[in-house]
Amino acid sequence: MTSTRQLALLGGFREVPSAATDTYVVGALIGGVNLDLGGAVLPAGGVTITKVSVVGGAHVRVPAGCRVEVQAFNLVGRKRILLSRGDEHGPLVRVRSWGLFGGVHVED
Template identity: 45%
Template sequence: MTNTTSSQRTDWHVALLGGLKRRGPGRAPADTVVLTPLGGADLDLSDAEIAPVTSVTKISIAGGVRLRVPAECTVEVEGFTLFGGRRVDPGTPDSSGPVIRVRNYGVFGGVRVTRG
């Protein structure tokens, strides 16, 4: 289900099993919400057109977030997981570049951000 209002777009992905995998060029949604009991989110935004502020929200029992972003993006990670870590590769964020906010909530699963 996609909700489009003005220039912002929210993509909702709801599944009982499985997650979301997205890569390649194109416009990234301003907001992505992934709701799955079991499954993760694997997003490659390195070739995508990114809004000034983009958010990814992942809610699950088991499943984390793997995200690849351009080196100039600022990445902010928040949320809660009982078992899982957070790792964001260092980069060269540009103060005028895009900001990507990752929110991960679950029991098992962490956040891994690479730059490319």
């Protein structure tokens, strides 16, 4: 199992990996996560992305055919999921976003 962890007071996390890790954890006072997995090879067990911040959202691009689960609490912000039809046997991407200001946007 591999993981990527990022902690910052100001600023977020942006990555365009060719091979995704199992877990991404981003913590920031002000800042979000921008993760482009569209061209990445995903692990067989799927990917879990967790973002915790006071201000900042989560923008995640996934490969076509993925299954996506989103859990989020944001006092101000919305949840947008723009996906084509997923494959019921496709890899699972879990997005967990916790914060006061900032939404969640997931697309393929």
